[in-house]
Amino acid sequence: MSGSMTLEQQFESGVLHHQAGRLAEAEKIYRQVLARKPNHAEALNLLGVLAGQAGQLDTAVELIRRAVGLKPDFAEAYGNLGVVLKANGQVDEAIASYRQAIRLNADLAEVHSNLGNALKDKEQLDEAMSSYRQAIRLKPDSAEAYYNLGHAFNDTGRLDEAVACYRQAIRLKPDFAEAHSDLVYSLPFNPAYDARMILEENRGWNRQHAEPLKKLIQPHDNDRDPNRRLRIGYVSPDFREHCQALFTIPLFSNHNRQAFEIFCYAHAGRPDAVTERIGGYVDGWRSIVGMSDEAAARKIREDRIDILVDLTMHMGNNRLGILARKPAPVQAAWLAYPGTTGLSAMDYRLTDPYLDPPGLNDYFYSETSIRLPDSFWCYDPLVTDLAVNALPAQTNGYLTFGCLNNFCKVNQQVLRLWAQVLRAVDPSQLVILCPEGSHRQLALNLLQREGISPDRIEWIVRRPRRQYLELYHRIDVGLDTFPSNGHTTSLDSFWMGVPVVSLVGKTVVGRAGLSQLTNLGLTELIAHTPEQYVGIAAALAGDVLRLAELRRTLRARMETSPLMDAPRFARNIEAAYRQMWRNWCERNENTSLQCPAR
Numbered sequence: 001m002s003g004s005m006t007l008e009q010q011f012e013s014g015v016l017h018h019q020a021g022r023l024a025e026a027e028k029i030y031r032q033v034l035a036r037k038p039n040h041a042e043a044l045n046l047l048g049v050l051a052g053q054a055g056q057l058d059t060a061v062e063l064i065r066r067a068v069g070l071k072p073d074f075a076e077a078y079g080n081l082g083v084v085l086k087a088n089g090q091v092d093e094a095i096a097s098y099r100q101a102i103r104l105n106a107d108l109a110e111v112h113s114n115l116g117n118a119l120k121d122k123e124q125l126d127e128a129m130s131s132y133r134q135a136i137r138l139k140p141d142s143a144e145a146y147y148n149l150g151h152a153f154n155d156t157g158r159l160d161e162a163v164a165c166y167r168q169a170i171r172l173k174p175d176f177a178e179a180h181s182d183l184v185y186s187l188p189f190n191p192a193y194d195a196r197m198i199l200e201e202n203r204g205w206n207r208q209h210a211e212p213l214k215k216l217i218q219p220h221d222n223d224r225d226p227n228r229r230l231r232i233g234y235v236s237p238d239f240r241e242h243c244q245a246l247f248t249i250p251l252f253s254n255h256n257r258q259a260f261e262i263f264c265y266a267h268a269g270r271p272d273a274v275t276e277r278i279g280g281y282v283d284g285w286r287s288i289v290g291m292s293d294e295a296a297a298r299k300i301r302e303d304r305i306d307i308l309v310d311l312t313m314h315m316g317n318n319r320l321g322i323l324a325r326k327p328a329p330v331q332a333a334w335l336a337y338p339g340t341t342g343l344s345a346m347d348y349r350l351t352d353p354y355l356d357p358p359g360l361n362d363y364f365y366s367e368t369s370i371r372l373p374d375s376f377w378c379y380d381p382l383v384t385d386l387a388v389n390a391l392p393a394q395t396n397g398y399l400t401f402g403c404l405n406n407f408c409k410v411n412q413q414v415l416r417l418w419a420q421v422l423r424a425v426d427p428s429q430l431v432i433l434c435p436e437g438s439h440r441q442l443a444l445n446l447l448q449r450e451g452i453s454p455d456r457i458e459w460i461v462r463r464p465r466r467q468y469l470e471l472y473h474r475i476d477v478g479l480d481t482f483p484s485n486g487h488t489t490s491l492d493s494f495w496m497g498v499p500v501v502s503l504v505g506k507t508v509v510g511r512a513g514l515s516q517l518t519n520l521g522l523t524e525l526i527a528h529t530p531e532q533y534v535g536i537a538a539a540l541a542g543d544v545l546r547l548a549e550l551r552r553t554l555r556a557r558m559e560t561s562p563l564m565d566a567p568r569f570a571r572n573i574e575a576a577y578r579q580m581w582r583n584w585c586e587r588n589e590n591t592s593l594q595c596p597a598r
Contacts, residue, residue: 041071055289057088075104079111109139123435143173156439159190181314195364202342210324220329233305237267237317250566252281293321300327340365354515374562378569388497402431402475409481419450425541472496485512497551
């Protein structure tokens with residue numbers, strides 16, 4: 001066919017295949033074009049885009065660099081080069097590439113939006129928001145730019161603006177599942193939303209994005225022996241250096257491999273040493289990078305997975321489109337956050353008796369809740385050679401409070417309550433983890449109105465894990481956030497000897513402090529009212545000897561608690577899996593098998 005086409009006609013046919021999602025055919029045609037004309041910059045550019053989509057990032061960078069080398073004024077290729085450089089972790093180079101694209105053509109709205117994403121990765125949030133707004137000015141119907149602007153608002157704690165941006169993105173592009181997921185994920189941080197409203201938004205995601213896939217669900221013919229060795233599959237983009245590893249490693253390294261065969265379905269674009277470590281604990285490793293939801297679901301079904309566990313829910317880079325196709329007979333959600341997915345195809349969610357006391361909140365979840373006996377979390381710090389230091393207050397002469405949670409959890413109600421604590425304990429300081437930007441001044445303005453001088457607040461930026469843990473050497477008492485408590489961050493704090501005062505919220509994410517402190521035997525640090533929160537913090541500040549003793553003993557308390565008893569946790573979660581499987585076998589024991597055609 002290529003012989004009857006001009007070179008450019010052949011190239012355009014490749015573009016049409018690419019746009020239609022027929023990627024293998026597009027790649028074949030681009031290569032044919034390059035065989036006829038090796039210096040065809042446009043074909044090199046789009047072949048690089050295809051490589052990036054397949055997760056072959058080094059190849060993608062090399063191909064697109066060749067394209068811009070051949071055509072130095074190729075603005076669109078510089079924009080694509082920025083995308084693959086950023087995906088490859090080369091954020092500074094990506095920013096330079098985006099800026100070059102804009103110098104060549106300032107009207108490329110998508111490049112402005114992508115530049116904003118790279119700047120956001122560098123925590124240059126004011127500049128990022130400026131780029132997103134420029135993208136919207138150039139293309140007012142850009143759902144992606146509104147979605148990205150929503151991310152930035154969320155990171156700066158401006159939750160109402162974030163919700164408005166996500167909703168606008170969805171209005172412009174109703175099938176924008178990622179934007180709808182981010183909306184769903186952001187609502188538990190926002191005091192304006194209760195559990196019923198959060199559930200309804202999750203169900204709305206299910207109606208819009210999952211229910212249309214229900215027709216693709218096929219019967220499952222897995223062996224219905226309730227006691228046989230089960231195949232468990234875990235789906236995640238975060239099998240890498242990520243806080244999720246603090247919980248997957250303790251579980252995977254303690255799974256009973258005689259009773260359970262473990263598979264990972266990894267959407268991890270940049271595998272690292274942690275990826276390799278996790279892979280060593282499992283029986284089957286499947287990279288699903290560049291694989292469509294349909295193809296990944298087909299692979300899971302071919303692997304005859306019995307129970308598929310989603311570890312991401314509505315967090316970034318989730319693969320809920322796989323779960324919506326129900327490739328395994330039993331599906332469950334765990335780890336991302338305690339909550340609901342809204343998916344009718346998700347059978348179970350794991351929780352614990354403190355996050356979800358029996359009968360209290362079950363009607364706020366679309367899944368059936370299975371309570372692990374002790375804790376939703378089992379933690380390994382992965383940095384074990386960093387000692388707990390002496391209490392800073394004993395040498396400073398004043399108390400240092402701190403919160404190293406994601407700043408999206410720090411809303412105005414939280415700031416006002418912290419101001420009450422600081423007024424009650426004077427002298428004292430407050431350390432807050434927060435990216436740089438004008439949102440810091442907004443927070444300081446609020447605190448000043450509450451009578452707190454700016455010189456009592458110290459801002460800290462994100463840093464690598466070891467240096468982040470070292471920040472706890474400077475903190476005497478942790479102050480939790482609400483309505484969403486700290487989860488991983490509080491466990492880090494306890495590991496470093498820093499007690500956390502926690503206020504119980506009205507939704508499940510606001511009961512994390514209660515669960516963790518109960519498992520530690522420190523229920524006296526749990527507040528049920530704002531007044532109790534201030535009182536507990538002030539009492540701790542006034543008893544330096546007690547604080548020093550807590551600091552000295554808290555790590556050992558952690559190590560002997562269910563929060564770090566990995567063998568016990570693995571047995572508990574395996575018992576939950578076995579119960580899920582027996583339930584399925586009992587429900588299907590009188591159903592005739594419908595084996596797929598061979």
